[in-house]
Amino acid sequence: MESWRLEEALYHYHLPMEIERATVEHMERSASRRVVCLLSVLAVLLLQLLGVAAAAAANCSTHCGNIRIPYPFGVEPGCYHDGFNLTCDHSHQLPKLFLGDGTVEVLDISIPSGTVRISSSSIVPTSVASGPSKINQTVRYHTWGGLRKGGPFFISPYKNKFLVLSCSNVQVLLLGGDNTTVNACATYCPPAPQKGQPFQFPMRNECSGIGCCSAAIPKGYTSYSIQVQPAKEISGFDAESSVYIAEEGSYDATRLIFETVNALPALLDWAISNSTCGMKLSAAPASACRSSNSYCQNYTSYVYNGYQCRCSSGYQGNPYIPNGCQDIDECAQWDLHSCYGTCINKPRTFHCQCPDGTYGNPFMEGGCIKIKNSSQGLSIGLVVSGGSVLLLLAFGAPYVTRKIKLRKIKKLKEKNFKENHGLLFQQLISQKVDIGERMIITLADLEKATNNFDRTREIGGGGHGVVYKGILDLNVVAIKKSKIIVQREINEFINEVAILSQINHRNVVKLLGCCLETEVPLLVYEFISNGTLYHHLHVEGPISLPWGDRLRIALEVARAVAYLHSASSMPVFHRDIKSSNILLDDSLTAKVSDFGASRYIPIDQTGVTTAVQGTFGYLDPMYTTQGD
Template sequence: MEITVLVVMFFTVLFLAQPRSSTCCNLHCGTNITVQYPFGFSEGCGIRLDCNDNKTMSLGKIIVKSVTSDNILLHFPANCSRKINESNQLIGPNYAPTKRNNFLIRRCNKPLVNKCLIQANSSLINDHLSASCNDDGVSCYRGEGRSVVNELNMSDCSVLYTSILINSNNNKSADSVVLALEFEVVELEWGIPGNCNCSTDAKCVRVRLEGVNKGFRCQCTEGFEGDGFRGGCRRVAAAGACLIAALALICYYVRRRSTSRKYKMSENRLLGEARNSTVPLFSYKDIERATNAFSEKQKLGTGAYGTVYAGKLHNDEWVAIKKLRHQDTDGIEQIMNEIKLLSSVSHQNLVRLLGCCIENGEQILVYEFMPNGTLAQHLQRERGHVLPWTVRLTIATETALAIAHLHTATHPPIYHRDIKSSNILLDVNFNSKVADFGLSRLGMTDNSHVSTAPQGTPGYVDPQYHQNFHLSDKSDVYSFGVVLVEIVTALKVVDFSRPATEINLAALAIDRIGRGRVDEIIDPLLEPNRDAWTLSSIHKVAELAFRCLAFHRDMRPSMVEVSQELEQIRLGAWAPLDENIGMASSIASSCSSPFDGSEKSQGGATVKKLGVGSRRVVVPHRPIDCLTPMKEVSDSSPISMRDPWSSEQSSPSTNSLLRNIVH
């Protein structure tokens, strides 16, 4: 009963707070859009807007995003066929563009003088504007008022592509410039022609409008609200503010209770699915004991959905334990997704899910332990020695085989959606293991894609997926193409210290590989020129990455084709047989490699059975020095701790454990 009374009072306050303007100006568009005078949707309004099917408001043909006390924001999407004279819609007796607008123009016979704060062809612009035009020429022009529209119309350009709103904050003390960008937006300044004519308790702001000597805007002073024109200004009622605060508090508790109920239902559903699956269930006490009550000393890292710890369970073997954030419904969906997908697939290059725990309001996943961390750590020199090219190539091949397995061995197929070097884990023998299936999705059996909101890691996301929300197996191919570029270059995927056109590694690689300048971006520590096969194979992998990064998904190879091609490259080394056996003997002093019945072990190296006189050998799978010892680095990877003692030895002390946990 009390809540009902509060609700009635709340709507009474809202009714009394409605703008009181002349009945000659309609301030409403449908039931969801209301503006303040001088804006409105009829003849009696100072600045007339159009109401489109009671759903959106527009200024002529251009959609209005919002109107404020000093500007109008218009939605100005990228359009490859918008004629230059359509800029005339941006000028009126009451409004004109501000100087923060930066107009992108195409099909110019001669480029305009570039007054923009950004480069029109920078990767930052290309990554955000999804439209694809036939011509590459883009100019940028910046101005304000009627003059910018006149100059655009007088230019030799024929297409007004789009606009970018830039707010520049020059922090002189820090000697830096901060840019805030809004894409596909035009900002108009507005005002009413004539002398100031504001209501009581409102201040007059003078503006200079194009073609009008004087103009003004009205703004209510502090402590008052309203339009400041015909509707006047009203003092903000303290009682009304308290009422709104009380209702906000009620809404908070109602929402909290609803969220808690939804969380509990999701948890019960998760527990039911876990019991019905083949994934073992661990007790919370076992998990707590394994992690020393989730000790900070055993923490491996923190990710988007939780924290990962190292621990030992019943068999005294190290495992990685991911504890999801408490009361996180998104985390529950993620853990359900991982349990469902990882329990349905099995592959030597996919990380194994060893069990889970759903007790005490906690959701916990237990994975196999990866002592050599992530591929990203090694490529960025954060741990270990430099990965030799043969090891990188083997990791790439094994990863491709794992992703191809997800795409082809299950029905419907599984799309990983977050392929990146930090999700490629390395075991004690540097075998590749693909991890983190929280964002993975099942593909449709009767369609070629899944429609879902874009998720993933910046720099790895398929541009077509980002543009039209269509997820497919080729989205994983694009992400893997970025990983291949990382393997070749050892560069960061996104690096703002690089030039503007090279911030995005994919854009940089496409440019260099497309122009036949691969050598400029090869990791020099690979020593690419030490022999013909090394240089040739690096170039072949770079060219394969180039095809994976094709903008149109139909131009990309499938993951099966990618894995087969990598395998051919990896097995394509040619060298004198005795030379390779000698190299293998040096490897044998510190490393070993598994082999099956089709291979022979010669001094610790794996050599294919070949015909007499053949000079072809298999590229060794492991680096010469086994990439040890490792040094401590910071990492958020869920499974990245080194275990230097054997299983026969007793467990180390806490201090010893600290020395051997490598983040």
């Protein structure tokens, strides 16, 4: 406004042009000085804030005793994320670390796995009944707790055991925080032996129900209660009875039967926030994932939904702090590279090549062969014959031959890509760029992962193809390679990729990528280590799946099929559900696989007119109904 008034005054009073220009220049210099002054003040304030932050970080405890305290955990105010405060008790000879206000002792903190190992005190049930009367109804006993209700810490599902030690003939129920039954087990002790007879007591390191029983904890809560259903002649737990929630594999059952242990280790999961990642899991959209090489992963509990941060493939460290995820030097760790040649570390990966003067396969011991030096004999022959042209050809021919070979290989890959419907595949994934970039895998990567498809890497196969086990980006994967190449199977291959790239379910095998550069298309799946359900159902000998696992596997397969039919963006009918197409992981969790015969069914479509495919007797009822 002042500038406008000055210009108007200069115009009305008809001042000389020199005065007008000088005045304008003066105002511009004044404005520039004001901007510079403002930027200087902002810079000083920013430096002060950074200094305060650095001072706060310098005052944060990094250890308590022999336990390391990484962010988002912390002891002092301002050093931890909300809900992750710890207490370091220095009153002990070796300081002890506790969650929150100091009721649950911390034994270890793992940022990569997103877990906290704690000391879980035993539950010594004390009956609420009094007097000599016997208990004839279910009675509530002690509660396991100590965690803040609603998170962010929860018992890790399937990683802990519900353990009961008692010689009372009782059935013990484990109840979750919402009073739902999570699991149950029963104990029994044989009568005392007669004089002169040995005491027959199980000494195996497992709880079979005689004096000790255990059950899985499939649902993660912050607290649990136990209920006891005693036999009519038993008044309740005896004085030596105890109950634990403990990490699987952290205890000796035989020792617990004969020795009183006050606490056992238990494993907790934790989530950093009560929000979710969103759709782009690899783009690290969550604010808590501060490292540039990290991503967000949703975490779903029965009482809390949040997310955890992970370092990207090829990186390790703490994703919750800036630059916390650092590149892994695979060349410094033999178990990560298996390179017998020269290993060159690169961001997220590594490069293995034969040393100078050698050629061959650097991933095999003795695979790099020394190049024979024939230049001396060649030089003598060239000098004698005087043929300088032969010298040029001798040196130029390998280069030209190599160029021609590389060009042929490149054209062959392009041809295979086209014949394998690569353009169709790109069109199917064009709407999801992040999936497309992740799923396209080169033939060179798969050859390196399988040691050039070595026969020793074969883990399965049949009339339609072979499955190889390999290591890709530090992950164990299964690579499916078809044998027969016909147009119908190529279409099924593309169909399987299109279906699995859009499916994300814990009971459906995860597709990691595909390769279209070979004559035979290749699919890369997550590696499922425990074989097929068919193998477990038809195993020779007395060992077989318990009925409890069979029912759970059936339920998981049903959930997967229900998800494919009703919950996915477009209904999918598998059309070949059978035991040989259901894989089991280490914890016997079902994974539905082999989607080659599957197809999409639009929601508004009422009938299927194509011919029935799949194994007769295993077709989806909904599919056969619509096919009618």
